[in-house]
Every structure is written in C-alpha cells, then in structure tokens.
Amino acid sequence: MLFYLLGYLFMNVGAFTVVQLLEGKNETRLGLDSYAGLAKKHPALSMAMALFMFALAGFPLTAGFTGKFYIFSSAVNEGFIWLIIIAVLNSLISVYYYLRVIVNMYMKQDESDDDFVPVSNSAGLGLLICVYAVIHIGIFPSSFIKMAENAVSSLFK
16 A cells, blocks of 8 residues: 555646646636647646556556556455455546546647746656656566565564
8 A cells, every 4th residue: 555655646746736837827727628739738748647647547557557456466365356346446437537638638629829837947857756756666666565565564563
C-alpha cells in the first residue's frame, strides 16, 4: 500500500498541477471542455496530463499499473477475491473518466480564443519530477518496493 501511495502522490500532484496551470487567474476554465485542443496549444502539458491520466487509470509501464498490480496481488494472496472483483470493476469505470480528459485534449477543437498561462520554471520542474517519478516507479519498481518493505518492517521491530 505504501508503494501505491508513493506513485499516487506523483500522479495526483502532477495532474493537479496541470489543472491549476490551465484554470486561469479567475478559475474560469474548470470544466472538461476547457481541455479541448490543449494538445495544439501546449503539447508538453497535454503529454504530461495524458501520462498522469493513463497512470491513474492503471495503464502498464506507469506507477499506477505497478501499484495496482501489487495491491491486487496482495489481496489475492490473502483470499480477498471479492474485493479484487470490486476493485477491478471500479478501475474499469475510472478508465472512462480519465480517458475523457485525453480525448478532449487531443481530439476536440478549441473554440475559444483564451490563451493559457505560461508555465513557470518552478511549475515546469515540478511537472518534470512528477513525470519522471511516474515512469520510473512504473518501470523500475524494485527499489521503491524495498523502501516500502523496510518502512513497514521497521514498525514491527
């Protein structure tokens, strides 16, 4: 669970950073339609948001997939099959909502003339760290799993 929480931290911080950057000064762009055409205006932001959405949905090679895999594996090993069925169904439902954001960014046209706020250096660095962490945790999870195991085992000494 600690391993999943670490990945979830970077997925959510990254996604909400993109949301914050796009919402505007008066928080006028908070709807799903606000993401229409983002890929043309800000390709890097839309790629980062797509990665975070894929990771939250649990797509392979992301921290979300690896985290869900280990949590589901642990639940199966403990005999909680009914819980896994519910969790998998909820994950499948969530894919619809996460993919809607991606569809709006890449497949819908932006009909407004709004310009998005430029990304500051600190926000860009934060997003870069989140992107790196989501991919690194997803592809090379062993060191993070070891860290989580050490943290839990230290509680029981």
